[in-house]
Amino acid sequence: xxxxxxxxxxxxxxxIVFIAVPVLISVSGRFDLYYTLTSVxxxxxxxxxxxxxxxxxxxxxxxxxxxLMGGYVSAILVVTHGWSxxxxxxxxxxxxAAASVLIGLPILRLRGVYFAMVTLVLxxxxxxxxxxxxxxNGAKGMVSIPLPGALSIFGLTIIPxxxxxxxxxxxxxxxxxxxxxxxxxxxxxxxHSRVGKLCQSLQQxxxxxxxxxxxxxxxxxxxxAVSSFFGGVAGxxxxxxxQSIYPSSFTVIDSVNFMLNCFLGxxxxxxxxxxxxxxxxxxxxxxxxxxxxxxxxxxxxxxVLMLFLPNGLLSLAATTRKKG
Amino acid sequence: MADLLEVSALTxxxxxxVAVNNISFSVREKEILSVIGPNGAGKSTLFKLIASxxxxxxxxxxxxxxxxSDQAPHIAARKGVVRTFQETTIFKNMSVRENVIxxxxxxxxxxxxxxxxxxxxxxADEAAFxxxxxxxxxxxxxxxLAGETARNLPHGHLRALGIAIGLATNPSILLLDEPxxxxxxDETMRMVAMIRRLRELGLTILLVEHDMPAVMKISDRIVxxxxxxxxxxxxxxxxxxxxxxxxAYLGSEDEAIGL
Numbered sequence: 001x002x003x004x005x006x007x008x009x010x011x012x013x014x015x016i017v018f019i020a021v022p023v024l025i026s027v028s029g030r031f032d033l034y035y036t037l038t039s040v041x042x043x044x045x046x047x048x049x050x051x052x053x054x055x056x057x058x059x060x061x062x063x064x065x066x067x068l069m070g071g072y073v074s075a076i077l078v079v080t081h082g083w084s085x086x087x088x089x090x091x092x093x094x095x096x097a098a099a100s101v102l103i104g105l106p107i108l109r110l111r112g113v114y115f116a117m118v119t120l121v122l123x124x125x126x127x128x129x130x131x132x133x134x135x136x137n138g139a140k141g142m143v144s145i146p147l148p149g150a151l152s153i154f155g156l157t158i159i160p161x162x163x164x165x166x167x168x169x170x171x172x173x174x175x176x177x178x179x180x181x182x183x184x185x186x187x188x189x190x191x192h193s194r195v196g197k198l199c200q201s202l203q204q205x206x207x208x209x210x211x212x213x214x215x216x217x218x219x220x221x222x223x224x225a226v227s228s229f230f231g232g233v234a235g236x237x238x239x240x241x242x243q244s245i246y247p248s249s250f251t252v253i254d255s256v257n258f259m260l261n262c263f264l265g266x267x268x269x270x271x272x273x274x275x276x277x278x279x280x281x282x283x284x285x286x287x288x289x290x291x292x293x294x295x296x297x298x299x300x301x302x303x304v305l306m307l308f309l310p311n312g313l314l315s316l317a318a319t320t321r322k323k324g
Numbered sequence: 325m326a327d328l329l330e331v332s333a334l335t336x337x338x339x340x341x342v343a344v345n346n347i348s349f350s351v352r353e354k355e356i357l358s359v360i361g362p363n364g365a366g367k368s369t370l371f372k373l374i375a376s377x378x379x380x381x382x383x384x385x386x387x388x389x390x391x392x393s394d395q396a397p398h399i400a401a402r403k404g405v406v407r408t409f410q411e412t413t414i415f416k417n418m419s420v421r422e423n424v425i426x427x428x429x430x431x432x433x434x435x436x437x438x439x440x441x442x443x444x445x446x447x448a449d450e451a452a453f454x455x456x457x458x459x460x461x462x463x464x465x466x467x468x469l470a471g472e473t474a475r476n477l478p479h480g481h482l483r484a485l486g487i488a489i490g491l492a493t494n495p496s497i498l499l500l501d502e503p504x505x506x507x508x509x510d511e512t513m514r515m516v517a518m519i520r521r522l523r524e525l526g527l528t529i530l531l532v533e534h535d536m537p538a539v540m541k542i543s544d545r546i547v548x549x550x551x552x553x554x555x556x557x558x559x560x561x562x563x564x565x566x567x568x569x570x571x572a573y574l575g576s577e578d579e580a581i582g583l
Contacts, residue, residue, distance in 0.1 A: 194439040194450065197418075197426050204415045211375065211409075212493050213401035213430035222436070 017177045022170060034169040038241065040281050041176035042234045045183045047261040047273035049230030052187060054267050055196070056223045057203035058108065062119030063231045064255035065126035066096040070232030071239035071249060075142040076135055085148035086159070089236050096232030097225040104224040108217070111206075123255040130247035141246035148240055172241050179237070180274070183230055188270045190226075199223055264305065266312020275313055328353045328528050329374070329405070329497050334383035336369050343369040345552040346383070351497065356519065356529045358539045361549035362572060367532045368410070368501070370549065374530070375407035375499055376400035387496065402430055404496030408489070410505065412482040416475040420466055420485055423474050424457040427492035431456075457492065464488045464518065480511045484518070491522070498522065500531040504538045516542050540564070548572070 025033050046063050053060035070092035077083040077091060107118045130136045147162040159175075162168045190196055201209040202216055210216045239245040261280055265272030283301070287294045309315060329351040336344040344366045351357045361367050372378040374385050376397050384393040385405075392400045400406075415423050431453070432439075434446035461467045464484045469477065474485060483503060490498050503519065504512045516538055523529060533539050539546065540560045548556040548563060550572040556563055563569055 190440060193442065194426075194432075194446070195436050197422065198429065198436075200418065201415055201426050204417055205413055207377075207397075208409065208413045208415065208489070210397040211377075211401055211407050212427040212489060213398045213406075215396075215398050217396075219436075 014181070017181075018174070022173070031169060034173045035241075036281070036285070038169070038173045038176045039238075040278050041173075041180040042237055043258070043261065043281065044274045044277040045176075045180050046231045046234040047258045047265075047277050048183050048187050049227035049234075050258045051262045051267070051270075051273045052190075052199075052223055052227045052230075054262055055191065055203060056199045056220055057111070057206070058220075058224075059112070059116035059259070060119050060224075060227065061116050061252075061255045061259050062122035063227070063258040064123040064250035064252065065119075066100065066228040066231030067235030067238070067254065068123075068126045068130060068245075068247070068250040069099060070096050070235030071245040072130060072136055072142070072235075073232065074236035075145050075239045075245045078145055079142055080135070084151070085146075085240055086151045089233060092236035093229040093233040096235075097229040100225050100228030101221055104221045105217075108220040108224060120252065120255065123250070123252045127247045127251060136247070139247060141244055141249075142239075143244045145239060145243045145245070147243065172237075176237060179233065183233075184271065184274060186226075191270055260302065262312075264302075264312060266314035268311055269314040269318075272312050272314050279313065326353050327351070328355075328388065329530070330386040330389075331370075331374065332383055332386070334370070334373055334385065335381045336366075336373055336378060337381045342552050344373060344380075347549070347552075347554045348383075349547050349554065349557055351528060351530055352544075354523060354526060354528055355544045356523055356531070356542055357545050357547065358543040359530070359532045359547045359549060360534075360536070360539055364551075365549040366552040367549055369552075371407070371499060371501055371532045375405060377407070401493055401495075405499065406490050406493045406495035406497075407499040408486045408501055408503070410501040412479070412486065414474045414482060414485055414489065416473075418474055419470065420472050420474055420477065420488075421457055421461065421470040423485060424460055424488050424492050425453045427489040428453040428456060430493050460488050460491050463491075463521070480507065480514075483507075483515070487518070487522075491527075495527070497528040497530060500529060500533075502533055503531055504533060504535040507535075512538050 021037065025031060046067050049066075050060045050063045073092040073095050074085070074088040077088040078085055083091075103122070107115060110118060131138055136142070147168060148159070149163070150157050150161040151159040160171075162171055165171050191199075198209075198214055198219055201212075201214060202219060206216050235250065238249070242249075257280065261276035262273045263276070264280055265274065265276030284294075284298060287298050290297055305313075327350040331350065332348045334344055334347045335342065347366075347370060349357075359367055359370060369378065373380050373393070376385075376392055376395050376399070380393050384391055386392065387403055387405055390403060392403055392405055395403075415426065418426065432449045434443055434449050438446045439449075458467070458470070461470055464487060466481060466484055466488060469481060474482075477485060487498075487500070487503070490500075500519070503515055507515060512535065519529060519531075519542060531539075531542075543560055545557065545559055546563045547554060548566070548569050550568075555568045555572060556566045558566070
């Protein structure tokens with residue numbers, strides 16, 4: 001793609017998510033779609049994190065743990081310590097990143113199915129911790145979390161108090177989408193800089209990478225920390241939207257879904273997790289009408305997709321472009 | 325000539341098995357030194373110990389007087405001891421040129437964050453790596469394949485690419501793991517010429533090899549291992565006439581040592 005095509009497609013994307021979608025929603029009156037699309041945006045942020053761990057050659061089924069932790073960090077800081085919501089957002093991301101460094105140092109030595117299994121367990125450990133720790137309020141969870149307040153810098157209000165807005169749904173949608181754009185821009189830049197090539201070198205051959213002087217342990221931990229940061233941020237906003245967080249807010253199923261989003265969209269494409277989340281989320285909802293066959297049809301479709309499109313949905317676009 | 329690499333009393337035990345037993349030798353600057361020995365003599369273990377891919381049970385390896393044993397492989401590489409691989413280990417899904425560019429990692433002055441942000445240091449690095457990669461590709465006769473995905477290369481070119489990757493790290497000493505394995509006569513002769521050219525460029529080369537005629541042709545000195553122990557060290561002529569070596573290769577000695 002040439003530079004101008006790239007800029008045009010980014011501009012088109014921004015126009016769609018920030019202008020066209022809100023306009024269409026207000027015209028059609030389907031305000032419930034805001035909630036759905038906000039969820040898609042947040043889940044795709046968490047999935048982008050998982051995608052990044054795939055990029056260094058690790059199957060990560062533990063993103064739910066960090067989303068849960070992010071949600072709790074934000075909720076506890078707001079409810080117990082009286083923080084405003086906004087600073088808890090980076091705090092949630094950073095504490096997840098810090099935790100992931102401690103957890104990642106030992107477990108990132110594992111490869112393949114072993115790493116996958118440990119991360120799978122991680123989600124369950126996070127749930128049990130949330131149940132057991134004194135500060136998380138156990139199974140009752142944290143409820144009635146206040147909506148995000150106003151954010152002002154030097155007396156200038158940048159973001160108004162969500163509680164005073166007559167349309168907090170739109171505000172959350174814009175917040176989630178803006179963050180999604182930032183996160184994917186970060187991943188895109190990461191992948192297309194030399195750092196991305198270094199990550200690829202890990203994915204393709206760790207021994208060779210270390211023989212050319214790449215500090216593989218360091219690079220793995222950095223990538224995992226960025227990944228978990230995304231999970232934490234997504235979880236924190238989820239807690240703010242639903243104004244609550246429970247040990248069961250993010251479970252193993254969510255961790256698996258984050259991974260599936262990446263598979264479905266395509267592991268070779270930065271925007272794969274975004275498309276994958278959108279399709280998977282709406283696909284599941286559409287199948288709701290099939291009642292008790294929902295899960296059966298859904299899983300069959302997933303298997304068929306993996307068999308015939310192992311490189312994800314975006315590989316379709318890539319092949320047509322090559323032919324065209 | 326001064327000693328560049330010193331191996332002293334190096335020992336590696338795997339449980340009850342002593343794979344490498346009290347081996348000492350040194351590699352001089354701009355020398356081509358080969359380590360040979362029958363199967364299971366401990367060549368590969370010795371090779372991994374020198375490249376810091378294994379930790380020695382006792383003994384040590386020093387480069388220019390500085391200890392490199394017990395360090396992570398990337399630290400050894402940073403200090404100048406770089407290995408190539410026996411299997412055709414490359415970054416399969418990158419192009420040939422990308423393989424060589426990524427291997428310039430040790431020469432980069434910009435930090436990871438610098439590369440992420442695209443600072444001027446990072447841009448300068450990228451440009452320098454590109455130029456240097458192109459030079460290395462010319463040197464190893466890979467220029468015409470620069471854009472090819474590495475996994476599609478034929479066997480001989482893969483080996484050359486492996487050496488190109490090693491060269492890109494700007495090593496003091498390059499360790500080649502069986503550079504002639506699986507090659508026919510012509511390919512072997514081309515590889516011998518290529519390794520000689522590397523030495524002319526100022527590189528020191530240590531290689532582990534099975535192919536006796538090639539080793540006899542290329543080496544300045546040879547170290548012979550058997551059952552984990554060093555049984556001989558000397559010039560190719562000395563090794564060919566060494567009784568212990570002939571005994572170790574008993575039965576096929578004439579053919580094997582190229583007499």
